[in-house]
Amino acid sequence: MSTDDLAAPAALAPHLGTVLDALAAGAATRNGPLPAGGPAAVAEALGRVLADTGGADPLRTLTTALAAHSVDPLHPDCAAHLHCPPLAVAVAADLAASAVNASLDSWDQAPAAIEIENDVLRSLAGLVGYGPRAAGVLTTGGTESNLMGLLLARDSAPDHHRATRTAVFASTAAHFSVARNASLLGLPPAAVHLVPTDDRHRMDPAALHAALRAHRARTPAGEGAGPSVVVATAGTTDLGAVDPLRALAETAHAHGASLHVDAAYGGGALFSERLRPLLDGLPLADTIALDLHKLGWQPVPAGVFLARDAARFDPLEARVAYLNAQDDEDEGYLSPLGRSLRTTRRADAFKLAVTLRALGRDGLGRLVDRCHDLARHAAARIAATPGLELTAEPVLTTVVFRCTDPRLDASATDEANARARRALLAAGRAVVGRTELGPGPGAIRLKLTLLNPHTTEERLDALVDAVAAAGREAAAEVVPATAGTA
Amino acid sequence: MSTDDLAAPAALAPHLGTVLDALAAGAATRNGPLPAGGPAAVAEALGRVLADTGGADPLRTLTTALAAHSVDPLHPDCAAHLHCPPLAVAVAADLAASAVNASLDSWDQAPAAIEIENDVLRSLAGLVGYGPRAAGVLTTGGTESNLMGLLLARDSAPDHHRATRTAVFASTAAHFSVARNASLLGLPPAAVHLVPTDDRHRMDPAALHAALRAHRARTPAGEGAGPSVVVATAGTTDLGAVDPLRALAETAHAHGASLHVDAAYGGGALFSERLRPLLDGLPLADTIALDLHKLGWQPVPAGVFLARDAARFDPLEARVAYLNAQDDEDEGYLSPLGRSLRTTRRADAFKLAVTLRALGRDGLGRLVDRCHDLARHAAARIAATPGLELTAEPVLTTVVFRCTDPRLDASATDEANARARRALLAAGRAVVGRTELGPGPGAIRLKLTLLNPHTTEERLDALVDAVAAAGREAAAEVVPATAGTA
Numbered sequence: 001m002s003t004d005d006l007a008a009p010a011a012l013a014p015h016l017g018t019v020l021d022a023l024a025a026g027a028a029t030r031n032g033p034l035p036a037g038g039p040a041a042v043a044e045a046l047g048r049v050l051a052d053t054g055g056a057d058p059l060r061t062l063t064t065a066l067a068a069h070s071v072d073p074l075h076p077d078c079a080a081h082l083h084c085p086p087l088a089v090a091v092a093a094d095l096a097a098s099a100v101n102a103s104l105d106s107w108d109q110a111p112a113a114i115e116i117e118n119d120v121l122r123s124l125a126g127l128v129g130y131g132p133r134a135a136g137v138l139t140t141g142g143t144e145s146n147l148m149g150l151l152l153a154r155d156s157a158p159d160h161h162r163a164t165r166t167a168v169f170a171s172t173a174a175h176f177s178v179a180r181n182a183s184l185l186g187l188p189p190a191a192v193h194l195v196p197t198d199d200r201h202r203m204d205p206a207a208l209h210a211a212l213r214a215h216r217a218r219t220p221a222g223e224g225a226g227p228s229v230v231v232a233t234a235g236t237t238d239l240g241a242v243d244p245l246r247a248l249a250e251t252a253h254a255h256g257a258s259l260h261v262d263a264a265y266g267g268g269a270l271f272s273e274r275l276r277p278l279l280d281g282l283p284l285a286d287t288i289a290l291d292l293h294k295l296g297w298q299p300v301p302a303g304v305f306l307a308r309d310a311a312r313f314d315p316l317e318a319r320v321a322y323l324n325a326q327d328d329e330d331e332g333y334l335s336p337l338g339r340s341l342r343t344t345r346r347a348d349a350f351k352l353a354v355t356l357r358a359l360g361r362d363g364l365g366r367l368v369d370r371c372h373d374l375a376r377h378a379a380a381r382i383a384a385t386p387g388l389e390l391t392a393e394p395v396l397t398t399v400v401f402r403c404t405d406p407r408l409d410a411s412a413t414d415e416a417n418a419r420a421r422r423a424l425l426a427a428g429r430a431v432v433g434r435t436e437l438g439p440g441p442g443a444i445r446l447k448l449t450l451l452n453p454h455t456t457e458e459r460l461d462a463l464v465d466a467v468a469a470a471g472r473e474a475a476a477e478v479v480p481a482t483a484g485t486a
Numbered sequence: 487m488s489t490d491d492l493a494a495p496a497a498l499a500p501h502l503g504t505v506l507d508a509l510a511a512g513a514a515t516r517n518g519p520l521p522a523g524g525p526a527a528v529a530e531a532l533g534r535v536l537a538d539t540g541g542a543d544p545l546r547t548l549t550t551a552l553a554a555h556s557v558d559p560l561h562p563d564c565a566a567h568l569h570c571p572p573l574a575v576a577v578a579a580d581l582a583a584s585a586v587n588a589s590l591d592s593w594d595q596a597p598a599a600i601e602i603e604n605d606v607l608r609s610l611a612g613l614v615g616y617g618p619r620a621a622g623v624l625t626t627g628g629t630e631s632n633l634m635g636l637l638l639a640r641d642s643a644p645d646h647h648r649a650t651r652t653a654v655f656a657s658t659a660a661h662f663s664v665a666r667n668a669s670l671l672g673l674p675p676a677a678v679h680l681v682p683t684d685d686r687h688r689m690d691p692a693a694l695h696a697a698l699r700a701h702r703a704r705t706p707a708g709e710g711a712g713p714s715v716v717v718a719t720a721g722t723t724d725l726g727a728v729d730p731l732r733a734l735a736e737t738a739h740a741h742g743a744s745l746h747v748d749a750a751y752g753g754g755a756l757f758s759e760r761l762r763p764l765l766d767g768l769p770l771a772d773t774i775a776l777d778l779h780k781l782g783w784q785p786v787p788a789g790v791f792l793a794r795d796a797a798r799f800d801p802l803e804a805r806v807a808y809l810n811a812q813d814d815e816d817e818g819y820l821s822p823l824g825r826s827l828r829t830t831r832r833a834d835a836f837k838l839a840v841t842l843r844a845l846g847r848d849g850l851g852r853l854v855d856r857c858h859d860l861a862r863h864a865a866a867r868i869a870a871t872p873g874l875e876l877t878a879e880p881v882l883t884t885v886v887f888r889c890t891d892p893r894l895d896a897s898a899t900d901e902a903n904a905r906a907r908r909a910l911l912a913a914g915r916a917v918v919g920r921t922e923l924g925p926g927p928g929a930i931r932l933k934l935t936l937l938n939p940h941t942t943e944e945r946l947d948a949l950v951d952a953v954a955a956a957g958r959e960a961a962a963e964v965v966p967a968t969a970g971t972a
Contacts, residue, residue, distance in 0.1 A: 003844045003845050004573060004849060004853060005573065005574040006572065006573060007571065007573065007574045007576075007577040009506040009513075011574040012506060012574050012578060013506055015575055015578030016502050016506070016578055016581060018578065022582070023582060023586070034597065038817075038819075039593065039820065042597040042598060046601040046605075047601070050601070050602070050839070055843065058839075058840050058843035059575055059578060059579060059844065062579070062602070062836070062843070065598065066583075066598050066833075066836060067586060068598075069597055069601075070586050070588055070596070070598045071596065071597060073587055073595075074494055080595070081592065081594070081595055082830075083587070083595045083830075085492045085493065086584065086587050087489075087490060087492060088491040088493045088494070088497040088498045088501050089489060089491070089545055091493040091501070091584045091585050092498060093548070094581075095502060095580075096505045096509060096549045097552075098577045098580045099505075100552055100556050101570070101572050101779075103567070103569050103786055107525065108566055108567070108911060109569045110556070110557065111525065111528040111555055112532055113556065115528060115529055115532040115536070116548070119532075119536045140830070142830070143828050143829040144827075160674045160675070163672070175829075176806050177829060184670075185670065185671070185672050186650060186672020187672065299493075299584035299585070300589055300830055300832040301832060303830075318662065318666060320662050321920075321921050321922035321929075322920065325904070325922075327904055328904070328920075331524075331525075331908060332524060332526060333525055334525065341629070341630075341633075342627060342629050342630065343627060343629040343661075344626070344628070344777070345627075345787075346786040353536070353544075354544050354545050354549075357539055357544035358489045358544050358545065359489050363489060363490060418811070418813055418814070422817060425594060431594050435807050435808040443807075447808070452492075454492060
């Protein structure tokens with residue numbers, strides 16, 4: 001094979017064989033979900049491979065190194081982030097998208113991919129409960145979908161001056177990208193109003209009502225008023241908390257605000273008969289973010305942005321002579337250029353179209369339920385394990401907890417948990433998550449995010465035991481330090 | 487195989503075989519670079535396939551349909567857009583990235599992918615002529631890279647008020663995403679200043695000087711002044727025009743403005759000894775956009791954003807408890823979270839790392855030169871073909887021209903060219919581009935974008951002849967209509 005072969009099927013075949021061999025060979029060098037030795041060891045090993053720029057088969061060499069030195073989401077002891085093991089059928093479909101290399105910015109680069117994306121969006125709009133006026137677009141993920149939600153809210157203003165006065169209301173537990181996106185959109189820091197949560201980390205509708213009322217009182221109506229948008233969260237990253245969507249929608253709309261729902265994580269509950277009731281009220285949202293690369297088992301990216309009414313996209317419409325001339329569109333050569341912030345855009349919907357047919361909603365629902373079961377199992381095990389403290393019962397598929405030791409104060413407990421997690425990483429033993437609940441000493445928690453439906457209760461028990469052991473070792477390291485500084 | 491198999495190599499193998507078979511079977515149903523029949527035929531055929539949600543092997547069925555009804559960038563008669571046929575080795579590497587499913591927002595989701603991205607960025611920073619202080623990030627493409635250029639210019643302001651006063655200077659030939667991105671960033675329409683071009687569609691440094699001076703005269707210096715950023719284009723989408731980067735950099739910097747270079751297309755000239763001199767002055771840019779999914783033969787996306795000084799990224803730095811806690815970073819667990827607008831982000835650098843080693847800069851340079859040769863050949867053929875009018879000599883790999891007929895006025899000539907292009911599409915015969923040079927009647931042009939280095943001069947001659955024939959037929963259709971309405 002020649003190095004400059006193009007991606008025709010016959011030319012691809014030998015390269016794909018190389019990749020499969022190398023992925024297996026690389027993974028076989030690990031004893032756990034990641035290589036042992038921590039960042040320095042990974043950097044040194046990769047550095048050696050990358051420095052050899054004259055090798056005969058860089059695809060094999062680099063793929064082996066990638067697999068050997070990655071954190072493997074297929075490994076049962078990889079349970080830190082919303083970082084799923086992808087389905088084989090979805091990865092294969094993604095290969096087809098790469099080989100065909102369609103770009104959805106014009107019809108004449110993507111006739112089939114555009115039809116397929118529209119079909120997937122219709123399915124997902126139906127899944128969330130939207131009617132026939134809905135529209136959407138594939139995105140790189142929740143962050144971009146949330147950006148689009150804020151952007152289209154901002155640009156629903158009748159003029160630039162009022163758009164600059166957009167007010168955003170999100171709970172203190174909302175994703176960090178809400179504030180980051182508001183800044184990207186040019187809104188001042190004071191544009192983001194943090195709404196208090198209840199004791200289960202859900203936005204409090206009464207608090208939202210108060211915040212919206214206070215904002216209106218500060219802002220004279222009429223020419224100067226900007227749009228208000230409420231960002232609700234269906235599935236916070238840490239605790240999986242789902243805001244009360246119906247009540248928030250009613251509150252927002254009563255105040256003339258629109259509602260964007262960040263369902264990047266919790267949207268997966270739509271596939272599950274058991275969890276779906278958590279999302280009651282979702283169809284009342286003006287716009288929604290979903291991420292099928294979380295509870296959807298897609299390779300990244302499989303973000304989705306949906307609007308209840310296609311007219312929401314009007315401010316994004318673009319007419320570009322080289323992409324979508326009016327007379328070509330009149331003849332049916334339509335493109336979704338006016339749906340996306342990007343121009344060139346690959347056919348990420350293709351893997352979703354295949355997955356939705358291969359597994360069906362029910363098949364995906366079974367995977368969601370299995371991960372929910374695993375989370376409940378892990379929570380029970382944690383609650384029953386001395387030296388571990390469960391923070392809250394799981395809502396979706398995350399379990400938040402920490403290691404405790406009666407000899408440690410709040411700061412030392414934080415230090416012990418952070419150390420325990422790093423020790424598991426450095427040993428190549430396990431990848432568990434870490435977060436902070438609120439400010440100040442004692443806030444650090446560990447987290448299991450269960451996205452591998454094929455793991456077993458026995459593996460999970462062993463993982464919990466390993467974390468507890470690491471916690472005990474870390475506590476023993478921290479105790480003398482605390483004593484010394486007390 | 488089970489539908490919910492995860493993407494381990496053994497589970498992937500049969501699915502990949504299905505994909506290769508189906509890609510070949512689908513392509514074999516076409517007689518040209520796209521299916522005949524236009525949008526209605528594609529919609530009908532896809533609609534039939536998509537309506538059958540109970541099929542036994544959706545991966546095979548949908549992949550066959552995708553290949554059958556796509557515009558095939560590997561076909562020599564697909565020559566419309568900066569929509570390249572990807573290298574087999576790059577598509578295979580992309581499969582590895584999908585299977586491993588690393589996400590670059592935290593170390594513990596991507597230890598190897600982060601090292602590999604850093605290595606690729608160092609290589610590309612060296613390629614553009616940047617020194618060791620450079621930094622960068624992979625993006626979804628030129629539009630996102632150009633957004634980052636404007637964002638980091640805006641947020642170099644010391645406060646929000648001054649950031650809202652950012653002024654953008656771009657030529658009338660700059661990509662449409664410059665104005666779109668400025669709007670996304672919350673800048674008013676008047677923030678974008680269009681700078682006139684010379685007779686070869688390049689930004690005129692004297693005109694830029696005048697525009698910057700006029701802006702300063704309107705804007706008192708001191709507390710109220712916002713940052714100014716000049717967006718130069720290295721390779722316009724249509725004519726491949728490359729702005730005089732050195733002169734523009736000197737002009738911009740003399741006025742205290744920064745320089746962002748949109749080299750999404752022309753950056754490929756860096757691989758070519760012959761074309762590289764066009765980019766003289768590129769290392770003087772503060773930030774640069776490259777797209778290796780154009781003259782780099784990568785599957786989408788392979789966008790790159792580079793900054794001459796890593797400090798340019800400071801406004802984007804983010805500290806997020808669940809992703810990059812300070813004490814973890816102190817222990818070496820570093821991530822590029824603060825480089826990207828996204829959170830979850832796949833390892834798009836991996837295919838670049840493999841490609842840069844498999845082909846080398848020289849290998850990519852040979853492909854660039856070959857496409858440049860093909861463009862010059864096509865231009866000569868067009869100039870020698872009656873009924874075709876060459877608009878300009880090619881600079882990079884595009885050839886802009888139109889069909890002419892002495893019986894047609896400017897508007898009718900536009901109509902005939904638009905019809906000729908659609909006729910070639912509807913027949914499934916060829917995919918050629920279309921654009922407009924300036925406003926008003928007579929602006930429409932056709933375009934060949936030559937990105938397939940494996941096509942031949944003979945195939946290209948036949949393509950030019952087919953366009954000329956389509957132009958004659960369209961002219962014959964338009965003539966009576968013109969006569970009737972005159």
